[in-house]
Amino acid sequence: MRLEVGIIALVEEVFGITAERRTHFDWLCNKPRPKDFGEHYDAVMALYTELEGDWQGTITKTDGYLIPDAYFPEPYHFIFEFDELQHFTQYREQTFRFYPANIPLAYEPQKYCQFCREHHVAALAKGPERFRRRTADFPYVNGRAAQRAFFDTFRDWLPPRHGLNPTVRLAEFEVSSILNGQLTGDAAKVYMERLLCERLKISSIAEKIKR
Structure with a gap:
């Protein structure tokens, strides 16, 4: 079983609601478009240039949607992403230098940058090998890692612009005690609820439901 499946199931248990899987949004696709990014289009294209994207490869590749790990409907109304080790590369650290100040985030980017510095080699x-392959839009060694980092910005920047609450992210390293079996059952649930409340800036899940 993929790690994200077990984590999402635990988040569902905490929230008392079933997440939607394989959900797609028309504005969350695999190419940067002005109509999706609006005022942030120049910033995302500056990042694209920094990551040495290939525009011809980008515009000629097949159109597709970026599918979130999960979407939690009302009263939460956010995309949930569980970030495993492969997300924490130097490319991901680069992306944070381009984040506009007015984009709300439901995680700590400083902590993510630290994870990238600590774990980028691993x-x-x-x-x-496909994790490191060249891609049409990033046609160089480790291009897939750069593409992954680029698309992570889409999942952060676009939802609030299109009416969703900020994307909630959890890093693999933040739930290692659950993944390694140190915390199970109610203890794991309590720990997960604390992490989620920190992300949502609430004192309890019950408080969120009442809003």
């Missing part, structure tokens, strides 16, 4: 080494 992140690039993880998994099969």
Whole structure:
């Protein structure tokens, strides 16, 4: 079972609601478009240039949607992303230098940058060769890692612009005590609720439901 499946199931248990999987949004696609990014289009294209994206490869590749790990409907109304080791590369750290100040986030970018600095070597080494392959839009060694980082910005920047609450992210390292079995059952649920309340800036899940 993929790690994210177990984590999402625990989040569902905490919220008391079933997440929607394989949900797509018309504005969350695999190419940067002015109509989706609006005032932030120049910023996302500056990031694209920094990551050495190939525009011809981008415009000629097949159109597609970026599918979130999960979407939690009302009263939460946010995308949920569980970030495993392979997300924490130097490319991901680069993205944060381009984040506009007015984009709300439901996680701590400073902590994510620290994770990138600590784990970038292992992140690039993880998994099969396809994790490091060249892509049409980033046609160089480790291009897939750069593409992953680029698309993570889409999942952060676009939802609030299109009426969703900020994307909630949890890093693998933040739930290691659950993944390694140190915390199970009610203890794991209590720990997860604390993390989620920190993200949502509420004192309890019950408080969120009452709003």
